[in-house]
Amino acid sequence: MSQLICDDVSLGYEGRAVTEHLTFQVNAGDYLCVVGENGAGKSTLIRALLGLKAPMSGTITTGDGLKHNEIGYLPQQTVVQRDFPASVKEIVQSGCLNKVGMNPFYGREARVVAQRQIERMGISHLQNRCYRELSGGQQQRVLLARALCATGKMLLLDEPVAGLDPKVTREMYELIAKLNKEDGITVIMVSHDIAAAVKYATHILHISHVPLFFGTKEDYLKTEIGRAFTDAAGGDEE
Amino acid sequence: MTNLFATLGNYFQYPFVKNALIVGVLIALCSSLLGVTLVLKRLSFIGDGLSHVAFGAMSVASVVGLTQQMLLIMPVTVIAAVGLLMGGKNRKIKGDASLAMLSVGALGLGYLIVNKFSKSGNISGDVCTTLFGSTSILTLSKFDVWLCIVMSVIVIAVFVLLYNRIFAVTFDETFTTATGVKASAYNLIIAVVTAVIIVLAMKLVGSLLISALVIFPALSAMRVFKSFKSVVVCSAVVSVLCSVVGILASIVWSTPVGSTIVAIDIVVFLVFTFIGFLKGNNSLGIQTKNNSRERKTNQ
Numbered sequence: 001m002s003q004l005i006c007d008d009v010s011l012g013y014e015g016r017a018v019t020e021h022l023t024f025q026v027n028a029g030d031y032l033c034v035v036g037e038n039g040a041g042k043s044t045l046i047r048a049l050l051g052l053k054a055p056m057s058g059t060i061t062t063g064d065g066l067k068h069n070e071i072g073y074l075p076q077q078t079v080v081q082r083d084f085p086a087s088v089k090e091i092v093q094s095g096c097l098n099k100v101g102m103n104p105f106y107g108r109e110a111r112v113v114a115q116r117q118i119e120r121m122g123i124s125h126l127q128n129r130c131y132r133e134l135s136g137g138q139q140q141r142v143l144l145a146r147a148l149c150a151t152g153k154m155l156l157l158d159e160p161v162a163g164l165d166p167k168v169t170r171e172m173y174e175l176i177a178k179l180n181k182e183d184g185i186t187v188i189m190v191s192h193d194i195a196a197a198v199k200y201a202t203h204i205l206h207i208s209h210v211p212l213f214f215g216t217k218e219d220y221l222k223t224e225i226g227r228a229f230t231d232a233a234g235g236d237e238e
Numbered sequence: 239m240t241n242l243f244a245t246l247g248n249y250f251q252y253p254f255v256k257n258a259l260i261v262g263v264l265i266a267l268c269s270s271l272l273g274v275t276l277v278l279k280r281l282s283f284i285g286d287g288l289s290h291v292a293f294g295a296m297s298v299a300s301v302v303g304l305t306q307q308m309l310l311i312m313p314v315t316v317i318a319a320v321g322l323l324m325g326g327k328n329r330k331i332k333g334d335a336s337l338a339m340l341s342v343g344a345l346g347l348g349y350l351i352v353n354k355f356s357k358s359g360n361i362s363g364d365v366c367t368t369l370f371g372s373t374s375i376l377t378l379s380k381f382d383v384w385l386c387i388v389m390s391v392i393v394i395a396v397f398v399l400l401y402n403r404i405f406a407v408t409f410d411e412t413f414t415t416a417t418g419v420k421a422s423a424y425n426l427i428i429a430v431v432t433a434v435i436i437v438l439a440m441k442l443v444g445s446l447l448i449s450a451l452v453i454f455p456a457l458s459a460m461r462v463f464k465s466f467k468s469v470v471v472c473s474a475v476v477s478v479l480c481s482v483v484g485i486l487a488s489i490v491w492s493t494p495v496g497s498t499i500v501a502i503d504i505v506v507f508l509v510f511t512f513i514g515f516l517k518g519n520n521s522l523g524i525q526t527k528n529n530s531r532e533r534k535t536n537q
């Protein structure tokens with residue numbers, strides 16, 4: 001059974017559809033890349049999958065033991081105010097909130113989980129630093145650690161590498177690929193980096209106002225649209 | 239100097255001074271705890287708006303002739319806070335505009351009512367007292383003191399118990415909601431608690447100066463400290479100390495209580511800004527070095 005099933009989902013704002021008739025499934029261990037031009041509705045789709053936005057029609061269901069609050073999330077942009085005082089540790093721990101239930105404080109268990117994610121992301125040496133003083137790449141690692149505290153099953157990443165330099169971008173991709181392969185975490189990632197999508201993903205969802213393609217990466221490369229899109233991006237890739 | 243302490247010692251024998259200190263410390267503590275969240279949520283103006291609503295309610299209460307004005311002021315302000323927060327999502331008038339409307343409207347109507355129906359001869363004096371809280375903290379009744387103690391205990395307990403959730407909701411509401419935590423419920427609680435604190439604080443510094451009590455300690459702490467916990471603790475300490483010093487100073491030199499506290503808050507803010515400036519300059523050099531080392535170890 002699939003972890004996430006979208007059945008004929010249409011999304012939009014104030015009665016105006018942005019993207020329509022999306023039908024796809026995500027199974028445990030999949031690495032799905034969502035591609036499409038600016039304004040195609042990728043972030044909107046992510047918000048709908050998280051339950052932050054109701055679809056205009058169609059249904060989104062979770063299955064295979066995945067509960068709705070067990071989805072970790074890395075936003076496209078976290079608009080943190082420039083003067084927000086928060087240490088790395090405080091932010092990562094806040095990802096454990098959905099585990100502590102009614103308990104007003106983080107128990108030992110939650111602290112251990114948070115510590116483990118901090119080590120996993122290689123940011124132990126930063127844990128007492130102030131978040132806003134970190135570099136973009138370091139900040140993304142902190143937010144990824146927080147997302148991992150919230151879930152062991154599925155991660156939704158909305159352009160996790162936007163604004164990062166090529167080297168840090170590659171590190172980030174490797175990190176995500178490792179989480180997917182070694183820890184079996186299902187990954188759904190929005191990306192404009194088609195080369196990376198083709199390299200790491202198992203499945204591709206290409207959306208526009210209508211869904212253009214959903215299927216495995218291999219099939220995608222055989223389609224007209226897939227080739228056109230990868231060729232266009234491929235020019236400056238090698 | 240000994241003279242000064244002798245004078246203070248004398249004053250401590252009066253129960254009204256003790257009452258003023260108890261209430262002052264509690265209100266300073268409560269407002270600074272929430273102040274950090276309010277400033278970070280860019281809700282500094284909710285303090286201003288709600289205090290005007292409370293002023294409006296107070297003028298109605300005084301015209302009607304209620305002896306326990308709090309019993310009218312408190313529910314009205316809480317309802318206004320909840321209305322502002324819950325309606326904020328899908329209404330046509332934006333949050334800041336409706337807040338401004340409420341704030342100005344309540345202030346205007348409140349003054350109109352007092353002006354038209356008040357039996358007291360000294361209207362502008364009354365209004366001035368309400369707005370600036372000149373001496374009301376020195377004339378507290380037993381009921382006021384106990385009400386304040388009970389409310390403060392509730393507010394502090396709520397803050398401590400919800401501390402982690404308040405942090406999460408303040409830092410990133412979207413993520414918090416996405417992972418199944420009821421962010422809007424906590425926003426509601428924050429709104430109610432804020433309303434309670436503002437009504438209490440009106441007694442101390444008057445409605446116009448409440449924003450200062452909420453904002454200054456938080457901003458001062460944020461100049462120097464960089465984690466949420468240290469900022470909350472520091473602003474609580476700063477706020478309590480400023481209020482105690484302010485109350486004592488205003489008794490000794492017979493200055494208005496509210497304005498004195500705010501003046502001291504401003505001085506502390508300037509000092510903290512200076513400290514932050516020194517610290518920032520200092521650590522900037524070290525941090526750039528650290529950063530380059532970190533980048534290397536990340537490879």
Ligand SMILES: Nc1ncnc2c1ncn2[C@@H]1O[C@H](COP(=O)(O)OP(=O)(O)OP(=O)(O)O)[C@@H](O)[C@H]1O
Pocket residue numbers: 013018036037038039040041042043044045076
């Ligand atoms: N809050 C909103 N209210 C109304 N329309 C919106 C809102 N947010 C987004 N839209 C519209 O929905 C469409 C899809 O937006 P979305 O953010 O999902 O695009 P995207 O695919 O993530 O683009 P990008 O690649 O730039 O991130 C856009 O046309 C946008 O104008």
Ligand SMILES: [Mg+2]
Pocket residue numbers: 042043044076158
């Ligand atoms: Mg987007």
